[in-house]
Amino acid sequence: MRLLIASFRKDARRALRDPSALALWLGIPFSILLVMNLAFGGRASSGPRPQGVILIADQDETLLSGAVSSAFSQGPLGEMFKPEKTAEPDGRARMARGEASALIIVPKGFQSAVLDNRPAVVRLVKNPSQSIMPEIAGQSLDMLAEAVHYMHVVAGDELKMISSQTGQPSDNDVVKTSLAFNATVKRLRQYVDPLLLELEIKQPPKKEESKPFNMFASMFPGIVFMSILFLGRGSSDDIWDELRWATLRRAQSAGLPVTALIGGKMLAAMLTAALVTGLALVLGWLFAGITVANWPAALGWLMAGAAVWYLAMLILQILAGARERGEIFTSLVVFPSMMVGGSMFSFDMMPESIAAIGKLTPLGWMVARFVSILGGAAPAASVLAWLGVMATAAAVLFMLSARLLRWRFLKG
Amino acid sequence: MIEVDHLRKAYGPLVAVEDASFNARPGEIFGLLGPNGAGKSTTIGCICGLLTPTAGSIRVSGHDVVASAQAAKRTIGVVPQEIALYEDLTARENLDYWGAVQGLGGAALNSAIKEALQSTGLADRAKEPVKRFSGGMKRRLNFAAGILHKPKVLLLDEPTVGVDPQSRVHLLDLVRGQAKAGACVLYTTHYMEEAETLCDRLAIIDHGRIIAQGTLEELRSMLGERDLLRLTGVFPEQAVRAALSQEPELELLGFEDGQLRLALARASERLSRLFELLGAAGAEVRGTTLTRPNLESLFIKLTGKELRE
Numbered sequence: 001m002r003l004l005i006a007s008f009r010k011d012a013r014r015a016l017r018d019p020s021a022l023a024l025w026l027g028i029p030f031s032i033l034l035v036m037n038l039a040f041g042g043r044a045s046s047g048p049r050p051q052g053v054i055l056i057a058d059q060d061e062t063l064l065s066g067a068v069s070s071a072f073s074q075g076p077l078g079e080m081f082k083p084e085k086t087a088e089p090d091g092r093a094r095m096a097r098g099e100a101s102a103l104i105i106v107p108k109g110f111q112s113a114v115l116d117n118r119p120a121v122v123r124l125v126k127n128p129s130q131s132i133m134p135e136i137a138g139q140s141l142d143m144l145a146e147a148v149h150y151m152h153v154v155a156g157d158e159l160k161m162i163s164s165q166t167g168q169p170s171d172n173d174v175v176k177t178s179l180a181f182n183a184t185v186k187r188l189r190q191y192v193d194p195l196l197l198e199l200e201i202k203q204p205p206k207k208e209e210s211k212p213f214n215m216f217a218s219m220f221p222g223i224v225f226m227s228i229l230f231l232g233r234g235s236s237d238d239i240w241d242e243l244r245w246a247t248l249r250r251a252q253s254a255g256l257p258v259t260a261l262i263g264g265k266m267l268a269a270m271l272t273a274a275l276v277t278g279l280a281l282v283l284g285w286l287f288a289g290i291t292v293a294n295w296p297a298a299l300g301w302l303m304a305g306a307a308v309w310y311l312a313m314l315i316l317q318i319l320a321g322a323r324e325r326g327e328i329f330t331s332l333v334v335f336p337s338m339m340v341g342g343s344m345f346s347f348d349m350m351p352e353s354i355a356a357i358g359k360l361t362p363l364g365w366m367v368a369r370f371v372s373i374l375g376g377a378a379p380a381a382s383v384l385a386w387l388g389v390m391a392t393a394a395a396v397l398f399m400l401s402a403r404l405l406r407w408r409f410l411k412g
Numbered sequence: 413m414i415e416v417d418h419l420r421k422a423y424g425p426l427v428a429v430e431d432a433s434f435n436a437r438p439g440e441i442f443g444l445l446g447p448n449g450a451g452k453s454t455t456i457g458c459i460c461g462l463l464t465p466t467a468g469s470i471r472v473s474g475h476d477v478v479a480s481a482q483a484a485k486r487t488i489g490v491v492p493q494e495i496a497l498y499e500d501l502t503a504r505e506n507l508d509y510w511g512a513v514q515g516l517g518g519a520a521l522n523s524a525i526k527e528a529l530q531s532t533g534l535a536d537r538a539k540e541p542v543k544r545f546s547g548g549m550k551r552r553l554n555f556a557a558g559i560l561h562k563p564k565v566l567l568l569d570e571p572t573v574g575v576d577p578q579s580r581v582h583l584l585d586l587v588r589g590q591a592k593a594g595a596c597v598l599y600t601t602h603y604m605e606e607a608e609t610l611c612d613r614l615a616i617i618d619h620g621r622i623i624a625q626g627t628l629e630e631l632r633s634m635l636g637e638r639d640l641l642r643l644t645g646v647f648p649e650q651a652v653r654a655a656l657s658q659e660p661e662l663e664l665l666g667f668e669d670g671q672l673r674l675a676l677a678r679a680s681e682r683l684s685r686l687f688e689l690l691g692a693a694g695a696e697v698r699g700t701t702l703t704r705p706n707l708e709s710l711f712i713k714l715t716g717k718e719l720r721e
Contacts, residue, residue, distance in 0.1 A: 017500050246495075249492065250510075254510065
């Protein structure tokens with residue numbers, strides 16, 4: 001124990017002697033978070049959605065041509081588009097200036113062509129500098145065309161009746177048209193009332209009212225573990241200094257067991273993790289509403305994570321056999337882990353399938369449980385069980401690293 | 413007390429030390445003198461337990477270094493050839509760590525650190541990080557880290573490599589002080605002058621084998637108080653050999669590549685006579701090097717090469 005304390009004290013002093021490394025281990029992950037926050041506006045779905053201007057040059061000015069414009073101002077399309085009526089030349093000029101997502105030109109004779117089931121060409125001019133909004137406008141027009149087609153299938157005769165009328169319809173015409181529509185509805189009723197298809201209606205579980213998306217809060221757990229990964233990698237790299245300075249061999253000749261040496265380094269990494277992530281938790285409290293009551297469990301989890309990642313990285317360094325190869329080996333683990341394990345992108349931001357895979361990785365497993373701990377959703381018994389898993393992993397890695405270190409560098 | 417008995421250390425087919433035997437006593441400075449790669453560091457590695465001997469036995473302070481490694485290590489202080497210090501820690505923090513590793517703690521450790529800093533002349537730089545130290549200061553601190561626990565056996569592996577003359581003198585004084593205090597000091601070096609001025613007894617090692625050992629006087633006597641004369645030039649071999657064979661108290665040590673090596677008594681008095689003989693034999697002497705009997709000349713006599721080659 002005395003030797004373990006001596007080793008820990010030495011490595012803790014060395015770690016704290018280099019505040020720039022501590023700042024980097026915290027600074028890089030939080031810089032990434034800051035950049036992501038700036039790039040995506042921080043609150044992805046609670047803020048105003050992007051709205052595209054859609055210009056409509058209505059040259060027909062009839063009931064049906066007006067319906068095209070109305071389609072873009074109602075329902076979900078209405079949230080996405082702001083339709084503005086314009087003349088074609090003015091519309092084209094505005095498109096050239098990139099002031100709108102799309103221009104729809106409804107030609108003269110559109111209504112009569114639709115009612116007579118003749119081809120009608122509605123032209124769509126897309127803004128080439130945008131990709132999503134013009135595409136939505138195009139898809140919406142396709143859906144309108146399909147609707148017109150099915151309208152003709154079920155009520156083609158009635159539509160022809162309407163189109164054959166000129167001027168103000170007489171009461172007689174209105175009655176005839178109404179009766180014709182009524183007959184059509186009766187014809188369809190045999191299929192729809194009662195329905196020939198038996199529908200099983202499932203009520204989806206009532207979703208809890210979702211809180212507004214907060215990117216900082218969403219990414220915070222993964223970002224903190226990114227610090228832990230960097231710290232583990234940086235701390236494990238120290239084994240090369242021990243070899244270069246011959247302090248490892250001197251310690252061996254002075255009777256320091258390898259277990260005390262690695263144990264001291266692991267404890268120093270845990271202490272460093274507590275300092276670095278303690279500061280991170282303060283940031284989390286300020287910007288992500290992390291409850292202070294959850295800090296002790298969170299800090300314990302992070303320190304356990306630091307021990308596991310330090311030992312895992314140390315094993316990779318030893319297996320690599322040289323500092324340069326050690327950097328490559330550890331990078332091969334750190335960066336893919338960060339990508340799928342919830343550090344670079346939170347699980348909320350990933351497709352469900354990728355998130356499910358990510359949560360199976362060691363980092364993802366730790367991050368997912370850290371989310372529960374931070375949110376106070378994890379029962380104490382679960383947290384203890386998880387810590388038990390971490391302690392077991394750390395013990396196995398510890399013994400393995402000690403054996404490998406003796407085998408690789410201290411065999412005589 | 414160090415007792416090395418028929419030590420052999422091999423790495424596969426490569427034999428680093430072969431059949432080395434010697435004893436070093438308390439209060440004595442025992443030197444291991446040999447060129448780089450002779451097997452000095454391997455021998456020290458085996459004594460301090462870093463390396464496992466392939467054959468033979470080593471006892472330190474009565475403990476077998478393999479069977480009772482920890483007991484043996486407790487009595488040993490090692491000053492490695494490398495400056496084995498943490499560059500980012502201060503001198504005091506380094507000593508604090510190495511002292512603790514060697515079993516010291518509390519007031520005893522503080523007192524030992526204070527004493528070591530004083531004796532190495534580093535007390536006023538104790539709070540500075542080692543990376544700011546000169547090479548000589550680092551060497552002194554390296555030495556201090558090995559003597560904190562007042563070891564009975566002190567192993568010094570070329571502790572003065574690359575230091576300035578002032579620090580060297582200081583270090584050698586420190587080594588003498590340790591021996592005076594009763595420690596058994598094993599000192600490896602390839603500096604002949606250091607071995608001559610410092611060591612009570614010596615073993616000369618080359619290619620892993622001890623080729624001679626004893627006190628300085630005993631080793632010198634192996635040369636028979638003869639000087640070593642090295643001549644360069646053009647030497648017709650047969651004629652020169654015939655001419656020199658008539659000369660009393662002269663031994664022809666080597667004859668190769670325009671170089672003639674001779675061992676002879678009172679060489680300076682006999683130089684003119686030698687030149688006459690060689691001239692008569694048709695030789696042309698271009699250079700002369702006269703070496704008084706010392707470890708260097710003994711090493712040359714025993715191995716046919718200079719110590720620093």
